[in-house]
Amino acid sequence: MRTTTRKIDELNRVVLPAEVKDFGWSEQTPLDIALMDDDIVVIQAHKPYCKLCGNGEAPLFPAGNAQICESCLQAAIDAQNS
Numbered sequence: 001m002r003t004t005t006r007k008i009d010e011l012n013r014v015v016l017p018a019e020v021k022d023f024g025w026s027e028q029t030p031l032d033i034a035l036m037d038d039d040i041v042v043i044q045a046h047k048p049y050c051k052l053c054g055n056g057e058a059p060l061f062p063a064g065n066a067q068i069c070e071s072c073l074q075a076a077i078d079a080q081n082s
Contacts, residue, residue, distance in 0.1 A: 017044075 006018045007059075016025075023045065025031075030046035049056035051066035060067035 002019070004019075006014050006017075007013055032044050032046045034042040034044075036042060040071060042055050046061055047065055050058065050060060050069040050072055051063070052068050052072040055069045055071070058069040058071065060069055061073055063073070
């Protein structure tokens, strides 16, 4: 693990080090930012997942502003038909 120290600017921004390109990240990469206990911030590339069950492995389908997996989609259809 490498550590880089950066200051927060007046607009609450932090510039990421250029080494993030080693991860395949670019200026268009969506990032998930998790605020953990004890002043820990975790930044990782966004990985799509089902908003209902959390599955990130199955193919996903658009559902409004979210995405859901086929199992949850089928369960919703079955619930509506019963």
